[in-house]
Amino acid sequence: MTPNLERNALQTDTVFQTKDLNIYYGNFLAVRDVTIDIPKNAITAFIGPSGCGKSTVLRCFNRLNDLIKSFHIDGKIFYHGQDLYAPDVDPVEVRRQIGMVFQRPNPFPKSIYDNIAFGPRLLGYKGDMDELVERSLRGAALWEDVKDKLKVLGTDLSGGQQQRLCIARAIAVQPDVILMDEPCAALDPISTLKVEDLLQELKENYTIIIVTHNMQQASRASDFTAFYNVQANEKGQRTGYIVEYDRTEVIFQSPKNKSTQEYVSGRFG
């Protein structure tokens, strides 16, 4: 499914392309028929009711689902044209280029400085670490809050600050893409707004995919929106699928599908 590319002049490149992607846990089909193009330097939101598989799809993009033993896919995911699940692709290298921010802030129980330096150290970064830490914290709009206490434990910050620390940690390795799995679900409204402002700055340099339950957030912050829904088969197994994928204003103002219309107007889900 391709959003109306001809209507988007900024649209130059596609980062991810999936073709007939089916995601399984063992024999259970969790998500089916995902065919979607994720454009570069834009924010793409995944919305939909709980259990519709939007997080599952997100975690396929950096191969985090590989940690689950029964997980497997069929169909293809291309990342800049390269098959992400080809046998010769190293998932560790994939994750170094495709960063992730999780639903609950999960800073390491280390100092703020060491949290940021963690990724660059993994990659054997030889440059000026102090400068990289400052740049990353500025990039996540956290520098002013913490510049005098870089030795403080990251886990001692407030929830909103922790999440921005996790964003700073993700951008410290200068990834190509940042995946965000409900990054504001555990945050208060003010912290949420700060993160949303941050998203707008980040998309200058990064491609962002964000899963959210918050409809206002998707409509405010994203450029493209994919609406997922879930369908139960005769055995009661619930399989997610994409109902509609388009530019965000189309999804929220004139969706083609009736269930999209009902969901974004709050009539179900």
Add this chain to the structure above:
Amino acid sequence: MTPQDFSSLASGRSLTRTLSSKTIFSNMMTGLAFACAVIALIPLVAVILYVLINGSVRLGPQLFTQLPPPPYQPTSPQFNSGGFGNAFVGTLMTVGIASLISIPFGVLAAIYLSEFARDTKIADAVNFMTNVLSGVPSIVMGVFAYGLIVLYTKSYSAFAAGFALAVLMLPTIVRTSTEALESVSGELRQASVGLGATNFQTVSRVILPAAVPAILTGVMLGVARAAGETAPVIFTALFNNFWNFDVWKPTATLSVLVYNFAVTPYKNWQELAWAAALVLVALVLVANILSRWLTQRKR
């Protein structure tokens, strides 16, 4: 039931305290529970007091610098001389060897069980065998080390005792370390993996540092238990009346010294046995306090 029936249960009840049979029973049971808790403490306090009173008679630096004396009469001017410096060193030596063997093995096994084999048949099997091993009587460990090492090297030795104690400590270390590692949150694991860390990097830079205090607690408890064991040491380290720093030679230990000296008719040896018992109890106590301190400091 109408709403009126419902409210009638609560309405009209007095709010003042009354001495009903229910409150009296409740207070009695609280008192009973308190009494039981005190009774359970009595043996512990009694043992510590008894050892403290009898052991402190001889307490002094000479205990750790001098060798065990020959039997003296209480009237002899040398009655109060002598110590068990060799046995103290021997205990540190055997427990040290045991730690050097069991800690790396135990912690690495725990890493495998918690990080790479969680919820697999292998992990179940290893856990089962660890539980069996922890229930094996300690004297069997002694016989095992005797057959494997003493007979082979043709000498009783500190190393053989260290090996026996290592096998004894292993289950404690594996179990506590596995629990410590498994309690590290999955979110941290995902954060690390999500940043492109390899398995080794995730374990060594995130999981282990987060679990170290709890692992140390387990190690300390294992060490404390091993230091007090007698049965596996009698067969393996035997005893030595003189200083020995060679791990391949028979070595004195505190626990065997207590065993040897306590049952003799000589008053000065009996007193030394009490003093050695006190030192052992103190070692266990220090290990426990140290491990609590380590776990609390990190939080």
